[in-house]
Amino acid sequence: MKKTLNIIILLAYLLFFTACSYAMTFEEGFAQVSRKPLAVLVYAQWSDGYQNALAQFRKSQQKLGNVYNFVELDIASKDTKAFNQRYNIQPRLPYVTTFTNMGKISRYIDSACTSSFDCLNTTLKGFIK
Numbered sequence: 148m149k150k151t152l153n154i155i156i157l158l159a160y161l162l163f164f165t166a167c168s169y170a171m172t173f174e175e176g177f178a179q180v181s182r183k184p185l186a187v188l189v190y191a192q193w194s195d196g197y198q199n200a201l202a203q204f205r206k207s208q209q210k211l212g213n214v215y216n217f218v219e220l221d222i223a224s225k226d227t228k229a230f231n232q233r234y235n236i237q238p239r240l241p242y243v244t245t246f247t248n249m250g251k252i253s254r255y256i257d258s259a260c261t262s263s264f265d266c267l268n269t270t271l272k273g274f275i276k
Contacts, residue, residue, distance in 0.1 A: 173230045176216040180246050184253070186211075186271060187218045187230070188261065190241035196262050200241040203264045207271055214275055215245075243267065245274055 176185040188204040190197040201219065208217040220230055222240070230236070234244070234252065243256040254274055260266040 171216055171218050173218050173220055173226050176218045177229075177233075177246065177250060179216055180250055184215050184274070185218065185246040186215045187220050187244050187246070188241060189220050189222065189230075189236060189244065191222045194240035196258060197241050200258065200261045203262060203267050204243065206264050207268050210268060211271055215271065243271075245271070 173187065176187070179185070186204075186207070188200065190200060204217065204219065208215075211217075218226075220226060222236055227236070233250070237244075237255070239258050241261055242258050243261050244252055245254040245256070247253045254270070256267065256270055260270055
């Protein structure tokens with residue numbers, strides 16, 4: 148009985164973890180931009196500070212995930228093609244771009260701010276009306 152309970156708890160944990168770690172693609176986030184703003188972290192694994200920016204972006208996602216959709220866009224991924232068909236990738240990676248109003252770029256957040264949780268979170272909150 149205890150073994151069965153442990154297996155059920157383990158399966159529930161794995162199901163929860165899988166659901167929470169689902170990564171939204173740019174196309175999925177962009178399709179929902181009329182209902183919920185979209186924040187896209189654009190980075191490359193070779194860019195300075197990308198790991199810190201990724202960590203700060205994920206912390207912001209935990210705080211503001213009910214207000215924004217969040218997308219992590221590694222420029223080496225297949226998802227980049229969909230992004231690059233609409234927008235140019237800016238230099239000085241990593242950075243965050245926010246979208247509202249039918250897909251218009253609303254705000255560009257530079258790498259210095261993207262690498263600071265306080266700056267990134269404050270900037271994203273300030274954008275919400």
